[in-house]
Amino acid sequence: MLYLSTRGDPQRRHFCDILLEGLAPDGGLYLPEHYPQVDAALLAKWRTLPYADLAFEVLSLYIDDIPAADLRAICNKTYSEDVFGTREIVPLKKLEDPSTGSGGRTPLYLEALSNGPTLAFKDMAMQLLGNLFEFELARRGEQLNILGATSGDTGSAAEYAMRGKKGVRVFMLSPNGRMSPFQQAQMFSLQDDNIHNIAIDGVFDDCQDIVKAVSNDLAFKRRYKIGTVNSINWARLLAQVVYYFAGYFQATNSNTDQVSFAVPSGNFGNVCAGHVARMMGLP
Numbered sequence: 001m002l003y004l005s006t007r008g009d010p011q012r013r014h015f016c017d018i019l020l021e022g023l024a025p026d027g028g029l030y031l032p033e034h035y036p037q038v039d040a041a042l043l044a045k046w047r048t049l050p051y052a053d054l055a056f057e058v059l060s061l062y063i064d065d066i067p068a069a070d071l072r073a074i075c076n077k078t079y080s081e082d083v084f085g086t087r088e089i090v091p092l093k094k095l096e097d098p099s100t101g102s103g104g105r106t107p108l109y110l111e112a113l114s115n116g117p118t119l120a121f122k123d124m125a126m127q128l129l130g131n132l133f134e135f136e137l138a139r140r141g142e143q144l145n146i147l148g149a150t151s152g153d154t155g156s157a158a159e160y161a162m163r164g165k166k167g168v169r170v171f172m173l174s175p176n177g178r179m180s181p182f183q184q185a186q187m188f189s190l191q192d193d194n195i196h197n198i199a200i201d202g203v204f205d206d207c208q209d210i211v212k213a214v215s216n217d218l219a220f221k222r223r224y225k226i227g228t229v230n231s232i233n234w235a236r237l238l239a240q241v242v243y244y245f246a247g248y249f250q251a252t253n254s255n256t257d258q259v260s261f262a263v264p265s266g267n268f269g270n271v272c273a274g275h276v277a278r279m280m281g282l283p
Contacts (some may be wrong), residue, residue, distance in 0.1 A: 002061050003030040003234065014065045016136050018236050020144060021187040022228035023215040030234045035158035038281040043255040047246065051089035052079040054249075055128070055242045056212040061280075063237055066135070074135060078128045090243045091115075092122070092250045111247040121270065122157035125239035129229060130161035130168070137167035138218055142280045144227045145171045147214055152183035155197075156230040163192040170229075171196045173207035230256055231269035240273035241280075 002012035007028030013021075018030040027240040046054055056075040081087050095109035116123020116151060121195055137144055146168060154171045164201045168180075172187065176199040179187075187197050200207050214226060231237065246258050 001036075002033050003057060004033055004264060006031060015063045015235075016065050018235070020142075020227050020234050021221075022226075022230075023212075024217050027216050029232055032062055032234075033081065034105065035276060035279045040255050043281075047255070049243075049251050050087075051246055052076045054246055055079055055239070058242045059238065070161050073132045074128070078131050083117070083127060084123075086112075086115050088246075088250070089115065090246050090254055092247060094144070095283075100205075106211060107251075109251050111243065111250075113243060116157070117160045118153070120153035120157050122124070122153050123161070124243055125236040125249075126157040126161035126229065127157075127235070128239040129235055130165050132235060133162070133168050134165045142225065143167045143169070144225050146229055147211055147226050148229045149173045149204065149211045150179075150187075151175065151204040152179045154230060156183050156186035158189055159187055159192075159197075161197050163190060163195055164227075169194045169196070171198060173198050173200050173210060175199075175203050176201050178203060180203060231272075236274065237269055240270060241277045244274050244282055246276035252283075255283065268278040 001013065003018050003261070004012055005024035005026050005028035007024065009024050009026040009028060012033070012164055013026075013278045016031070018135065024030055026240075046057055047056065053077045056072045059071060059075065066074075079089050092109045093112065094107055096111050098105060098107060113121035113124055132144075134142060139161050143165060146162060148154060148168060148170065150156075150158070150172055151174070157171055159172060162168050173185075174187070174197065183191065200210070210229070211228065211230060214221060215228060215232070222228070229236065244261065247261070251259055261274050263274060265271040
């Protein structure tokens with residue numbers, strides 16, 4: 001699988017290259033050349049898989065430059081009960097059942113995406129990203145400086161995923177005095193040598209503008225080995241695709257069933273992953 005920029009740069013890149021680079025040289029987002037199609041036979045094969053195995057199957061469709069055994073080990077390390085506190089990783093809770101007289105025609109479920117170390121859905125992708133970074137940087141003998149922007153949940157999820165990781169240093173920008181006390185405490189209490197918090201006088205968009213400006217300065221970015229963990233990194237979005245399949249399998253009994261997802265969305269990365277899952281063939 002090769003990846004191309006949304007702004008037309010003709011160069012195609014492999015997954016591990018875009019993992020470390022973030023934005024394309026022309027400022028575009030990297031997307032796969034095509035979305036692999038999941039047919040009925042593959043859905044049937046995936047239906048009973050534990051979450052880590054399902055993650056391996058989905059990621060394998062997009063990642064061909066990490067040996068399968070290594071990728072499986074990364075998925076097993078990431079999506080474990082020790083990390084997420086539950087064997088299902090993203091368990092469903094039934095909120096409404098037509099049989100109880102609620103008046104609805106279909107059952108309503110809540111998919112729990114907040115079982116990770118920072119209680120935010122972004123743990124689902126960040127924990128994978130941290131392990132992918134550490135693996136690839138060790139393989140290359142390189143180091144990476146992560147520059148990110150946050151209003152709370154991205155920063156804490158990224159820092160908890162990257163803390164102690166070899167070859168990775170995190171510089172996280174946040175709006176001064178504009179985060180919840182809980183999320184500020186999560187971030188600012190970390191004492192790991194590779195975690196650096198930087199408060200910016202302004203709002204979140206001011207922080208994000210700095211990250212985008214650095215990402216668009218290709219020479220500066222490459223000189224100082226700067227990467228990103230914000231939603232502009234395809235690996236984060238790819239990790240989120242998995243829990244749409246996991247939710248579907250838990251909510252249905254047959255691959256002929258269809259579901260609808262209602263997604264609370266801020267900067268669109270979460271629901272965009274659902275769109276990718278649907279483009280792949282998720283019913």
